[in-house]
Amino acid sequence: MLEGKFDEASLLKKIVESIKDCVKLCNFNCTEHGITVQAVDDSRVLLVSLLVGLSAFSEYRCDRDITLGIDLDSFSKIIKCGNNEDYLTLLAEDSPDNVMTIFEDKKKERVSEYSLKLMDIDSEFLRIDDMEYESVINMPSTEFSKIVRDLKNLSESLNITVTKDLVKFSAEGESGTGSVVLKPYTDMERPEESVSVNLENAVDLTFGLKYLNDIIRATALSSTITIKLADKTPALFEYKLDAGGYLRFYLAPKFDEDD
Amino acid sequence: MSKKDKKQQSLFDFPALKKHSSVASSYSLVIVIEDEDKVEQTDVKFERQDDSSVTCPVCSTKLGLISLDLRVRHVEQCLTGSHEQKPHSTEPESNSEKPKSPDISVKKPLGQVQVHRAKYVNSVSEARKKRRIVVSETAEDSTEKIRELLPSSKKYEIPELKVLRFYASPSQEYCVSVDAFNYKPHELIRQYFLSHFHSDHYGGITKRWSLERTIDSKIIYCSSITARLLTIRFNIDPKFIFDMENDKRYIVQCYTDGDIEHGGKLSEDTLPGLYVTLIDANHCPGAVIFLFESVPFRGEPTFYLHCGDFRINATMLNHPLLTQFHLNGSRKLAKVYLDTTYMNPSYNFPKQEQVCSSIANLVSDIVENKEMTKDSFGKSLQSRITQFLSSSAPRKKKKCLVLVGTYLIGKERIAMSILKQLGGCPIYVSNINSRGDKLDIVKAFQHEYLDSVLTDDPLGNSDHPVVVHLVPMKIVGTLKELTSYFNFNKYHDSFERCVGLRPTGWTFQNGSKDNSETPENTPESSVGPTQDTIQLLKTSQSFTSQDILRQNPYTAKKYAKFDPSTYRVLSLPYSEHLSFRELCYFVVFLRIGQVIPTVNTHNPESAKRMADIIASWEELRRQLSSNKNTDINAPALSLAVSLSDF
Numbered sequence: 001m002l003e004g005k006f007d008e009a010s011l012l013k014k015i016v017e018s019i020k021d022c023v024k025l026c027n028f029n030c031t032e033h034g035i036t037v038q039a040v041d042d043s044r045v046l047l048v049s050l051l052v053g054l055s056a057f058s059e060y061r062c063d064r065d066i067t068l069g070i071d072l073d074s075f076s077k078i079i080k081c082g083n084n085e086d087y088l089t090l091l092a093e094d095s096p097d098n099v100m101t102i103f104e105d106k107k108k109e110r111v112s113e114y115s116l117k118l119m120d121i122d123s124e125f126l127r128i129d130d131m132e133y134e135s136v137i138n139m140p141s142t143e144f145s146k147i148v149r150d151l152k153n154l155s156e157s158l159n160i161t162v163t164k165d166l167v168k169f170s171a172e173g174e175s176g177t178g179s180v181v182l183k184p185y186t187d188m189e190r191p192e193e194s195v196s197v198n199l200e201n202a203v204d205l206t207f208g209l210k211y212l213n214d215i216i217r218a219t220a221l222s223s224t225i226t227i228k229l230a231d232k233t234p235a236l237f238e239y240k241l242d243a244g245g246y247l248r249f250y251l252a253p254k255f256d257e258d259d
Numbered sequence: 260m261s262k263k264d265k266k267q268q269s270l271f272d273f274p275a276l277k278k279h280s281s282v283a284s285s286y287s288l289v290i291v292i293e294d295e296d297k298v299e300q301t302d303v304k305f306e307r308q309d310d311s312s313v314t315c316p317v318c319s320t321k322l323g324l325i326s327l328d329l330r331v332r333h334v335e336q337c338l339t340g341s342h343e344q345k346p347h348s349t350e351p352e353s354n355s356e357k358p359k360s361p362d363i364s365v366k367k368p369l370g371q372v373q374v375h376r377a378k379y380v381n382s383v384s385e386a387r388k389k390r391r392i393v394v395s396e397t398a399e400d401s402t403e404k405i406r407e408l409l410p411s412s413k414k415y416e417i418p419e420l421k422v423l424r425f426y427a428s429p430s431q432e433y434c435v436s437v438d439a440f441n442y443k444p445h446e447l448i449r450q451y452f453l454s455h456f457h458s459d460h461y462g463g464i465t466k467r468w469s470l471e472r473t474i475d476s477k478i479i480y481c482s483s484i485t486a487r488l489l490t491i492r493f494n495i496d497p498k499f500i501f502d503m504e505n506d507k508r509y510i511v512q513c514y515t516d517g518d519i520e521h522g523g524k525l526s527e528d529t530l531p532g533l534y535v536t537l538i539d540a541n542h543c544p545g546a547v548i549f550l551f552e553s554v555p556f557r558g559e560p561t562f563y564l565h566c567g568d569f570r571i572n573a574t575m576l577n578h579p580l581l582t583q584f585h586l587n588g589s590r591k592l593a594k595v596y597l598d599t600t601y602m603n604p605s606y607n608f609p610k611q612e613q614v615c616s617s618i619a620n621l622v623s624d625i626v627e628n629k630e631m632t633k634d635s636f637g638k639s640l641q642s643r644i645t646q647f648l649s650s651s652a653p654r655k656k657k658k659c660l661v662l663v664g665t666y667l668i669g670k671e672r673i674a675m676s677i678l679k680q681l682g683g684c685p686i687y688v689s690n691i692n693s694r695g696d697k698l699d700i701v702k703a704f705q706h707e708y709l710d711s712v713l714t715d716d717p718l719g720n721s722d723h724p725v726v727v728h729l730v731p732m733k734i735v736g737t738l739k740e741l742t743s744y745f746n747f748n749k750y751h752d753s754f755e756r757c758v759g760l761r762p763t764g765w766t767f768q769n770g771s772k773d774n775s776e777t778p779e780n781t782p783e784s785s786v787g788p789t790q791d792t793i794q795l796l797k798t799s800q801s802f803t804s805q806d807i808l809r810q811n812p813y814t815a816k817k818y819a820k821f822d823p824s825t826y827r828v829l830s831l832p833y834s835e836h837l838s839f840r841e842l843c844y845f846v847v848f849l850r851i852g853q854v855i856p857t858v859n860t861h862n863p864e865s866a867k868r869m870a871d872i873i874a875s876w877e878e879l880r881r882q883l884s885s886n887k888n889t890d891i892n893a894p895a896l897s898l899a900v901s902l903s904d905f
Contacts, residue, residue, distance in 0.1 A: 024372055042746040043822065044643045071370050097367060119370040126648035153815060156637060156823050174813070206639050208822050234647050252647065254639035254824065 002030045002066050002092040002099075005059040009088035009103060011052075011243060013079045018218035018239075018247060019048050020072035022211075025121045028068040030092070034060070034245065038125060046211045047126065047234070047250040055244030058087075064094050069121040078114040128250065133228035133236070134201035135162040139182065140193055141225040141239065145216040147180045152209045154178050157254055161204045162229060167197055171209070192223040203229045206254045215249045222247075379734075379747040381689050381717050411471040413443040413463065420596075420857065422448070423563055425533055425553035427514035433533060435480075435511075437549065437565045437596070440464045444472045449518075450511060452535075453481040454567025455546030456488040456668055464489065469499040477501040477522025480511065482537055484545025487703040488668070491696055505537045505547060506580070514556065531556050538578055540569035541611075542835045543669035544704040550580060565596040566857070570611060570837050571845055573905055584849045585902070586884050591850040599856035600836040602869045607795075607839050608832040609802035615673055618760060618831055619680035621804035625758065626658045626681070626724055635808045636756075637824040643751055658724035660745065660754040663762070664735035668700060669835055670762045674727050675709065683712050685719040689730045691744075701729070718753045726754075735759035738821045738828055745826065757826050762833035789879050795840055796847070796900050807831065846876040847883065848902045 006012055019026070019039070026039035026048070034057075037050040054060055082088055082103035091100035096118060103112045147169050151158055155173035162168075170179035187193040215237050219225075222239040229235050237249040369377070421439035424432055435450040441463030449472075454460055469478055479489065479500045486502035489495040501522035503509055510526035512533040513519055526534065531554050540546035551563040562584070575581070583590045601608075608614075625632045663674040678684055686709070688698045701713065719726035734744045741759045745751065811829045837845065846854055854873045859865045883900075 025370070040644060043641075043742065043825065044645050044746075044751050045641055045822070047644045047648070069367070071372050073372070074370075117370070118367060119373060120367050121373075126645065128648060152819075156813075156815070156818060157639060173815070208641055208824070210818075210820065210822050213819075234644055250644055250648070252642040252644040254637075254641050256639050 001061065001063055001094060002068075002090060002096075003059065003061045004030070004035065004057050005087060005089040006056070007058040007087065008084060009079070009082040009086045010084035011056065011241070012088055012090075013082070013084065014218075014220045015050065015052070015247065016072060016076050016079050018221060019050070020076050021217060022046055022214040023048055024073060025069070025071055025119065027121050027123055028070055030062045030066045030068065032062050039123065040126070041211075041214070045208065045252050046214060047128075049128065049246075049248040049250065051245040052241070053244035056241060059089075066092055066094060066096065068092060068096070068099050069119040070099070070116065071119060075116055078116055081112060081114060131228075131233060131236070132230060133233075134199070134203050134230040135228075136198040137162065137167055137227040137229070138194070138196045138224060139227070140195075141216075141219045141222055143182075143195075144225050144227070145219045148209065148212045148216050151178055151180070152213055156209055157206050158209050158212055159204070159206045160227075160229065160235075161202070162197065162199055163202045164199060165197055167195075201231070203231055205229055205231070205235065207235065207251055208254060211251050215251065218247050218249075376743070376747045379691060379743045381691055381748055408444075408472065408474070409467060409470045411443050413441065415442050417442040417445050417448070420855070420860065423551060423565065423594075423596075425551070425561065425563075426555060427531055427553075428556050431514070433512055433514070433553075435533070435551075438567065440468060449473070449476070449478065450522075451479055452549055452565070453479055453485055453489075454549065454565065455482075455540065455543055456485050456492075457543065457568065457666070460567065461489070464493055464495065466494045466496075469495060473499065475499075476518075480522075480535070482545045482547045484704055485547075487705075488545060488700060491699050491703055503535070503537050505539050508534055508536045508552075510534050514554075529554055529560075536580060538575070538580060540567055541572055541575055542568045542570060543666075544671065544706070545668070561593045562590060563594045563596070564592050566598045568598050568600070568836060570835050571841050572611065576844065576848070576902060576905060581849070584851075586848055586850060586880070588850060591852060593852045594855060595849070595851045595853070596855045596857050597842070597845070598836055599842065599858045599860075599869055601834070601839055602842055602856065602859065602872060604795075604839050607800075608834060609800055609806075610838075611672070611833065611835075613802040614762075614831055614833045615676035616680075617802055617804045617807055618673060618829070618833075619676045621807055621829075622659065622661055622677050622725065622758065623680050624804065625756070631805070631808075635813060636827065639824065640755055641822055641825050645752065656755050657719065657726060657753060658755055659726075660750055660757045661725060661727045662730045662735055662741065662744065662757065662759040663727060664732040664760060665729045666732060667697075668704075670833070671701075671704075671709070671729065672835075673760060673762050673831065673833055674729060677725075677727055678712055679708075681723070681725055684723040684725040684727060685714040685716070685721055686712050686727045686729065687714050687717045687719070689717075689728050689734075689744075692731045692733070697729075717748065717750075730759075732761070735761040735828055738818070738826055741828055742821055742826050751825075755825075759826075759828040760831055761828060762831045789875070789882065792843060792847070792876060792879050793900050795843055797904055799904070802832075843876055844902070844905055846873060847880045850880075850884075851877075 019037070022041040023039040024042075026037050029036045029038075034054050035050075035052045037048065039048045040046070041048075078101050079088075082101075083105065085106060087102075087104040087106065089100075089102040089104070091102065092098075098115045098117050101114045101116065104110070148158065151169060151171035154176060155171035157171065159170045159172075160167065161170075165184055167182045168179055169182075171177065182195050182197075184197050185193075185195045218239045221241060224240070226238040226240075227235060228238070232253070232255075234250045234252050237251065239247045241247065417436055417439040421436050422434050422445075423437060424434045426432055432447075434447055435452060436445065436448050437452045438454055438460040440451065440453070440461055451472075453464075464479075472478055475498060477499065479486075479495070481489070481500065481502060483502040483504060486497070486500045489500060490497060501511075503523075507525055508527060509523045510519060510528065510530075510532050511523040514531040514533075534552040534554065536550045536552070537547040538550060540548045546567060546569065548567055548569050549563075549565040551565065552560050553563075554560045564584075569575075582588060584592050621632070625636065661674075661677060663670065663677075665671060665674075674686060678686055688701050690697055698715070702710065714720045714726075717726070717728065730744065734740050741757060745754075745757045750757065807829055810832075811827075813823050854877075856866070856869050856873075859869065
C-alpha cells in the first residue's frame with residue numbers, strides 16, 4: 001500500500017512537466033525511502049534520474065516496494081486538474097492496476113479524485129556509479145536556461161569548454177556563431193545567483209541542443225543547477241529539490257566521428 | 260468497457276418530441292431502433308431487419324448480425340483469402356481478455372502509447388502468415404465445383420478508354436481491355452490485360468473476380484511477375500492467368516478459328532489474328548507495356564501500343580521492337596495509350612539513372628565520412644547514454660541504416676543502386692503495416708541479385724557497415740515517423756545514423772536555372788512553341804549528390820525536435836513515370852497516329868491542355884519528318900535535334 005501526501009500539488013506538477021517530453025513512459029518506483037524514477041529517452045541519449053525523498057512528503061507510507069508504470073502524458077493531464085496549493089495524495093494498492101490521485105483544497109471542502117490505469121513498462125536498470133568529474137559548475141538555473149535557448153537558434157550542438165576559472169558555451173551554425181562566457185561570481189545577498197567553477201582538468205565537450213532543451217524544462221524545480229563534466233563521459237545536470245531529493249539528467253556527449 | 264454500452268440517444272427518442280415525426284424523417288440516418296436489449300446493439304444501428312438472411316457469398320457465414328461495414332470487410336477478406344487478424348490493432352483486445360485465465364501472472368493491458376509504438380516494430384514471426392497460405396489453398400478446392408458464373412456486384416461499364424478495338428475486317432471487331440477490372444463483366448471481352456501490379460490498375464481484382472467472368476479459361480493476361488503477385492496477394496488461381504515473357508510475340512486470338520488453346524501461344528506467324536508482345540516498362544517490378552499487332556484478313560497489320568505506367572530511358576527508346584516506329588522507320592503506331600501523369604512543363608525532373616547514382620554516391624560518402632557530408636550532417640556524432648552505463652560491453656555499431664520508402668511494389672530501384680554501389684550490403688524488407696506477405700512479394704520478383712543480398716535480419720547478417728530497409732512510404736514521410744521506426748525498434752544500439760529516402764517525382768523543386776525551360780516564363784516564347792520544345796529536348800540537366808543535399812537543407816526549425824546528426828529524411832526527385840521532357844521525346848520521335856492520354860483525363864481543363872501540348876509536339880514531328888524527306892527547307896536547320904540528344 002502506497003500513500004504519499006504532498007503539502008502542495010505544485011511540486012509533482014513541476015516534476016512531471018520537466019520530464020514528460022523526453023520520457024513518455026516511465027516506472028515510478030516506490031519504496032520506504034521515497035519515490036525514484038530512472039528512465040531513458042527514446043533515442044537513448046538522455047537518462048533521467050529522479051528522487052523524491054521522504055522529507056518532500058507531509059505524510060508517506062509504503063509497506064512494500066511498488067512499481068507504478070505511468071504514461072506521463074495522461075498523468076500530466078490529471079496533475080493539471082489540481083490547484084498548485086492543493087494537498088495532493090498518491091494512493092496505490094500492492095501490485096496495483098491503477099493509481100489514485102486525490103486533490104484536496106485547503107480552504108474549501110472540495111476533493112477531487114482521479115484514477116490512472118497503469119502499464120507494464122519494461123526498462124533495463126542502468127547502474128550509475130559515482131563518476132569522477134573533472135569540473136563542476138554551479139550556476140543559476142535560469143541563466144543556464146537562457147544560454148541554451150539563445151544558442152539553440154544558431155546550431156544543433158552546444159560546445160562547453162571549462163578552463164581555469166572560466167566556462168565558455170559556444171555554438172556554430174550556418175548563419176553564424178555565438179558564445180557566452182561565465183566567470184566565478186559570488187553574491188552574498190542572494191547566494192543562488194552565484195557562479196562557481198571547480199576545476200581539476202580542463203574539459204571540452206559537445207552536446208546536442210535538442211537534449212539540452214529537454215533538460216532546461218526542469219528550471220522551475222530549483223533556482224540553481226549543478227553541471228558536472230568529464231572528458232568522454234556523460235555530463236550530469238542536477239536540479240536539487242528544496243523539499244528533499246533531486247532531478248538529474250545524464251547526457252551522452254557528441255564525438256567527432258574520427259575518435 | 261462498460262462505458263461503451265451506453266448509446267447516444269436521439270432527441271426524438273423522448274416522448275415530448277416524438278409527435279413531430281415528420282421532422283424526424285429528414286434525419287433518417289440517426290433513427291435508432293426502439294429496442295430494449297441495448298447490449299446487442301453496440302454496432303448495428305440500421306438494417307437489422309435483414310437479419311440472418313444475409314450470408315457471405317464465399318463461405319456462407321451468417322452476416323446478418325454484424326454491421327454493413329464489417330460485412331463488406333468479411334467478404335473482402337474471404338475473397339482475398341486473408342482471414343487473418345491484423346497483427347497489431349487487435350492485440351490489445353486479446354490481451355485484455357487474458358487476465359481471466361489464471362495460468363499467467365497478471366499482465367496489464369497495453370496502454371495507448373504502447374499500442375502506437377508496437378505499430379513501428381518489425382515482427383520476427385512469419386509463421387502465422389505461412390499457415391494462412393496453406394489454408395487458403397485447400398479452400399480453393401471448393402471453388403472448382405462451381406459450374407456457372409457468379410453474379411458480379413460491379414455496376415459500371417468499362418470506359419471506352421480502357422477498351423482496345425481491333426478489326427479483322429471492317430465488319431468484324433475484336434476487343435480486349437487493359438487495366439479494367441473494376442467494372443461489370445463485358446459481353447464481348449474475354450481477355451483482360453493487366454499492365455502492372457499497382458492498385459489503381461488491378462483495382463477490382465479479387466479471388467472471385469475471375470469466377471464472375473469465366474468457368475475455367477485464361478482471362479487475365481500479364482507478365483509472369485505480375486502473375487505471381489496476383490496469386491500471392493489475391494489467391495487468383497493460375498488457371499485463369501495467361502502469363503507471358505517479355506520481348507516474345509504471342510498470338511492471343513486467331514481471327515479465323517477464334518480462341519487459341521490454353522489462351523495463347525508463342526508465334527511468329529502473320530496469319531490473321533491478334534498478337535501481343537510485352538516490353539519492360541521500367542516502372543515497378545513486373546510492369547510492362549503492351550505492343551498489340553492486329554493482322555486483318557486483308558491489308559497491313561495495325562499496331563497499338565498501350566503504355567500502362569512507364570518511364571522511358573535510352574535503352575527503351577532504342578528497343579528493337581520500337582525502332583521500327585522511329586521517324587525513319589518502316590511502320591507506324593496507329594494508337595498509343597500514353598502515361599500522361601507528368602504532362603505538365605513543371606514536372607521536368609532529372610533522369611532516373613542520375614538520381615539513382617547520385618543517391619548511391621551520397622550514401623557511400625556518408626559511410627566514408629567525406630568532408631562534404633560532414634558539412635551537412637554535422638561534424639560530430641551523437642553517442643548513446645547506454646554505451647556508458649550498460650553492464651554489457653558496447654557493441655561495434657554499423658555506420659548507417661538506410662530506409663527506402665516503397666509502395667506495395669515499386670521504387671526498389673533506388674535501393675538496388677545503393678546496394679550495388681556499396682558492394683552488396685544486406686537489404687531487409689520491413690513487415691510493419693503489411694499483411695505479412697511483403698517478403699513473399701519481393702521474392703516473387705525472382706531478381707537474382709536482390710535475392711542474393713536479401714536478409715531476414717533487420718540488423719544485417721554481415722559485417723557490412725550499411726543495411727538497407729524497404730519500408731512503407733509513410734515511414735520516410737516525416738522525421739517523426741522515421742525516428743519512431745528507428746527508436747522503437749531499438750536500432751540505436753546497432754546503427755550510428757539513420758537516413759530515410761523519400762522517392763517521389765512530385766516533391767522536386769526546380770532549381771533556378773531550370774525555370775527558363777517553362778515556356779510561360781521565358782522571353783523566347785515569342786519564337787514559337789516549336790522552338791521551346793526543341794530547347795526542352797536539347798537541354799539535358801545534370802543531377803548530383805550536391806543537388807540532393809541542396810534540395811534537403813538542414814533547418815533549425817524542422818529539426819528542433821530531432822537530432823539532425825542522427826536522423827535525416829531526404830526527398831528524391833525519383834519517379835517511375837516519364838518526365839515532361841521524356842514524354843516529349845516519346846511523342847516527337849515515334850510515328851504515332853493518335854496519342855491517347857490515360858491519366859488526368861477526367862478534368863476537361865487538363866484534358867484540353869494535354870491535347871494542345873500533344874498537338875504542338877505532333878507539329879514538330881511533322882516538321883522533323885518533312886525536313887528529313889525533302890531536305891530543302893532552309894529554316895529547318897534550327898530543327899537540328901534528334902533522338903541521340905536524349
